[in-house]
Amino acid sequence: MKDTVLHMLRYGTVAETKHFENAISSYDYLCINANNAAHVSYAISKFVIEKFFSKPEKGFIIDPLTYAFQDNINLLKSKSITSGEMKIKKSIEKLIDIYDYPINKVRKDTPIFTSDFSSDQILNEFCMRVLKFQYNIVYDSIKSNELDKYIEYVMSDEIFNLPQLHPKFLIAPYFYLDPQDPNYIEWLSINIKFIEVAYRQSKQLFNGIDIFGQIVINKNVLKNPGCIKKIIDAYKNINCKGFTIWVDDLIEQEATIDELNGFVNLLKGLRTKTIFNMYGGYFSVLLTHKDISLLNGVSHGMEYGESRKVYPVGGGIPVSKxxxxxxxxxxxxxxxxxxxxxxxxxxxxxxxxxxxxxxxxxxxxxxxxxxxxxxxxxxxxxxxxxxxxxxxxxxxxxxxxxxxxxxxxxxxxxxxxxxxxxxxxxxxxKPLDELLNDLNINYDIYSKYVELQDLEFNYLDKWVNILRKVIGDDKSC
Ligand SMILES: [Zn+2]
Structure with a gap:
């Protein structure tokens, strides 16, 4: 993995593939939701081989979306056009086939519970299926769809080891952390166990590929220093390359000072590892600046993805703005x-x-x-x-x-x-000062515009103050 800042784009639908192709110079990695990857693995594999094969600096990762089976499982269904019945979406069905027990309980309208992972054997086997799916998705598709004609000059027994046919890193199975959930602490320790197991399995089975833990949290965590500390303490010393972070519905332009400060404090506590924000806007991009260096990269969607609600899973109608x-x-x-x-x-x-x-x-x-x-x-x-x-x-x-x-x-x-x-x-x-001054200048220009009442620009000023404090704190250390 390169050490420079990474710009990641979230893969939406197959219909958008031509935009991913046209815009290939604008991003480094593609993040693909596991249900999409399972559902349209041929289209994705073809894209990876055609577009990334000769560009080793580019690549893909798969978000395993294991939290989807933890709660609100009615949202995994859609109305069948033929029968009008609510049925599990096809892409989710494919994922259930792959992940199997215990998440296949959702077929009987039962979400998974923390107790489903109380056996080490179940936890190990589930982890292996989730990692194997990510690791082999493109390779398997090549084998089953004769896509190997694209790479025919490579000896067939060497194909499996080509890094370009595997994700840039694997994400351990993970679950949503909401302090309001009575099982919050148990989910937290299950997440940690999955990262530990994934780290071991990577060494044994997946060529030692980097393992990331995905930390998906409710926004309220950011307002509670005790909760932030608990998460930092749980994750900071764990064996893995880094973390991908997703704060439920954190809209940087609308977030309070407490929420943004909480986010910064969470990143500071985890900073010994590589950290990517899975849904972030310009505030997150600024956190990648070398003088701040709290993030190593930021991911966003094509049209609606600088923030994202955890539920519904992978939903939302893109709006052109x-x-x-x-x-x-x-x-x-x-x-x-x-x-x-x-x-x-x-x-x-x-x-x-x-x-x-x-x-x-x-x-x-x-x-x-x-x-x-x-x-x-x-x-x-x-x-x-x-x-x-x-x-x-x-x-x-x-x-x-x-x-x-x-x-x-x-x-x-x-x-x-x-x-x-x-x-x-x-x-x-650019120097950080220049970037922050630009925000100040634009705040001065636009904050005087008051004709459209629901437009406000205070976040520009808020961002500058928070980021100046981050650098100030560092200097005073
Ligand atoms: Zn333009």
């Missing part, structure tokens, strides 16, 4: 339009609403997608707007919702991915 780079936030088209008008990037009294070369390219975004869309006319900004509609029935009423055409979707998506690439590049290459 415009990423407003100076304030590091995705906005509805209308809000973005008013902000651009406010800073005079758009002047509706001028022909074509003005020229993007006057303000937009210098101060908002100069990514290749924006240049392709806007050219020399700000009026082309409407290409970021969702203009189509779909209808949903709610409370016996039909509601109309905006829907993006495929062109709008692509415009928003590529601009977003290029903005993210730019953010990673800037955080990697």
């Amino acid at each position: 415009y990423y407003y780079l100076p304030i590091h936030q995705r906005l509805d088209f209308t809000k973005a339009f008013y902000l651009l008008k406010y800073v005079n990037a758009i002047d509706t009294s001028k022909e074509n609403w003005g020229d993007p070369r006057t303000y937009y390219y210098g101060n908002i975004c100069r990514c290749s997608q924006c240049k392709k869309i806007l050219k020399s006319e700000m009026s082309n900004f409407v290409e970021f707007e969702s203009k189509e509609f779909y209808e949903i029935k709610r409370n016996n009423q039909i509601q109309r919702r905006k829907k993006a055409s495929s062109n709008t979707k692509e415009n928003c998506l590529y601009h977003y991915l290029l903005c993210k690439k730019m953010e990673f590049y800037r955080v990697h290459s």
Whole structure:
């Protein structure tokens, strides 16, 4: 694994594969949910072989999603189109076939309990199936689908050992930690046991590949120093390469100071290992800066994934929004339009609403997608707007919702991915002071805009204060 900061992208659906291909220069690793990996293993394996095989710095990881069977298991079902019955989704069925006991209890509408792992044998065997699935997913697909024609110049008995056909690291089975759950402490110790077992099994069975523990916590943990300490104490000395962290529904722009400080304190306590935030925005990217160095990488989804709720598992409808780079936030088209008008990037009294070369390219975004869309006319900004509609029935009423055409979707998506690439590049290459000053400057500009009441920019100021405190604390040590 390389030591530089990693930018990871969460794989969504097969339909998005062409975007993952087109945007390949904007990310390092793909994170794939295990149910997707099981369901469309051929498409994923083909992608890995075609796109990553000759690029050893790139690769994939599989999120085993073992927590999905722990609670709210009704969310694993969807309505069958033919019978109208609620049935376990096909991709989850595939995963149950692979993971087997005890999670196959959900077929009888029973979630798993902590007591299901009280036998070491059951725990060991379950761990092995979860790791083996991640380790072999691409290799197995090659064997069963004759994808080996793509790598025919490699001797067949050597194929299995090619690192590019395996994940960059394996994630041990894990469960959600919510201090409100009466079994919280038991789940915590089961998580720790799984990492220990995974570490041993990796040495014996999986070529010593790096093992990561995934720490998935309720947001309330961050507000409770005692809870943070408990988690740090449990995980910090364990044998593994690092941790992937996921705080349930932590939206960095909306989080309180206590939550963000709690997050920073959690990272500080675990810092002896490599740490990736599985769902993070620009605040997390800033935490990768060499002067702070609390994270080694950040992952996000294509359109809706800078934060994520733990339940429903892998759900959510992507919404096309415009990423407003100076304030590091995705906005509805209308809000973005008013902000651009406010800073005079758009002047509706001028022909074509003005020229993007006057303000937009210098101060908002100069990514290749924006240049392709806007050219020399700000009026082309409407290409970021969702203009189509779909209808949903709610409370016996039909509601109309905006829907993006495929062109709008692509415009928003590529601009977003290029903005993210730019953010990673800037955080990697600029002094921290300059980056924090940029946040201050943009806070000063935008916080004076008060016409849209539900838009607020205090988080920019909050982020700066928290990050300045992190560096200050380090200097005083
Ligand atoms: Zn752009």
